[in-house]
Amino acid sequence: xxxxxxxxxxxxxxxxxxxxxxxxxxxxxxxxxxxxxxxxxxxxxxxxxxxxxxxxxxxxxxxxxxxxxxxxxxxxxxxxxxxxxxxxxxxxxxxxxxxxxxxxxxxxxxxxxxxxxxxxxxxxxxxxxxxxxxxxxxxxxxxxxxxxxxxxxxxxxxxxxxxxxxxxxxxxxxxxxxxxxxxxxxxxxxxxxxxxxxxxxxxxxxxxxxxxxx
Numbered sequence: 398x399x400x401x402x403x404x405x406x407x408x409x410x411x412x413x414x415x416x417x418x419x420x421x422x423x424x425x426x427x428x429x430x431x432x433x434x435x436x437x438x439x440x441x442x443x444x445x446x447x448x449x450x451x452x453x454x455x456x457x458x459x460x461x462x463x464x465x466x467x468x469x470x471x472x473x474x475x476x477x478x479x480x481x482x483x484x485x486x487x488x489x490x491x492x493x494x495x496x497x498x499x500x501x502x503x504x505x506x507x508x509x510x511x512x513x514x515x516x517x518x519x520x521x522x523x524x525x526x527x528x529x530x531x532x533x534x535x536x537x538x539x540x541x542x543x544x545x546x547x548x549x550x551x552x553x554x555x556x557x558x559x560x561x562x563x564x565x566x567x568x569x570x571x572x573x574x575x576x577x578x579x580x581x582x583x584x585x586x587x588x589x590x591x592x593x594x595x596x597x598x599x600x601x602x603x604x605x606x607x608x609x610x611x
Contacts (some may be wrong), residue, residue: 403526404499413423415607417519428587436581436583437584437585437588438583438584438585439458439585439586440584441583441584441585442497442501442582442583442584443581443582443584444498445577445581445582445583446578446582446584446587447498447503449494449574449575449577449578449582449587449591450494450495450497450503450587451498451503451505451506452506452536453494453571453574453575454491454494454495454498454506455491455506455508455536455539456507456536456539456567456570456571456574457485457487457488457490457491457508457540457571458491458508458509458510458511459508459509459539459540459567460483460487460564460567460568460571461483461484461487461488461491461510462509462510462532463535463548463560463563463564463567464480464483464484466548466549466560467480467560470556470557471557472557473557473608475604476557476560476561476606476608478563479604479605479608481600482601486597486598487526487530490590491508491510493590494587496569497584497586497587508556516546526611531591534610535576536567536570537569537570537571537573537574538567538568538569538570538571538573539567539570540567544563548560548563549564550605557608561605562609562611565602566603568598568599568601568602568605569602571594571598572594572595572598572599573596575590575591575592575594575598576591576595578591579591579592
């Protein structure tokens, strides 16, 4: 039997230890991949993607409730067109994000629209916000119950300008949330949706600012 020197034994031990350490590092890296915001994936998601969907769903739902408040109010035709544009974009986006959350086994958040569909009419936005309690108006741009009450009670001659200013602020909040998803998200469809939100709502803000300037 060949004699193994102490130096050879030590070297083999070092190689085995190094290989084991490398294997462990690669394993841990793979396990932590879901939270790697620097790696985009067509199938994998991370916590930022979940937060984006869970935040944007109620944010969009509130925008749709604001659009519903335009019913029976005297409006400029340009605002009527903008309102339909917002409805056509954000309704399907809510459904898309809800589908993602269900696929990920994550909670789909409660929204103002859920309360409306449960029997409230559209003129009770402030009451709905009160019923939903705290935590639903702390996202960027979200209106509070007091904001809704002020808008609901506004005279016709003041309503349109107030609505435009509130919706601009609401859009700015959505853009901020979408930009966070672009920076931190991993799920490519969610990142792409965030880019579409930034682009479309930036254009809508410009339209609303022009309406206010007229």
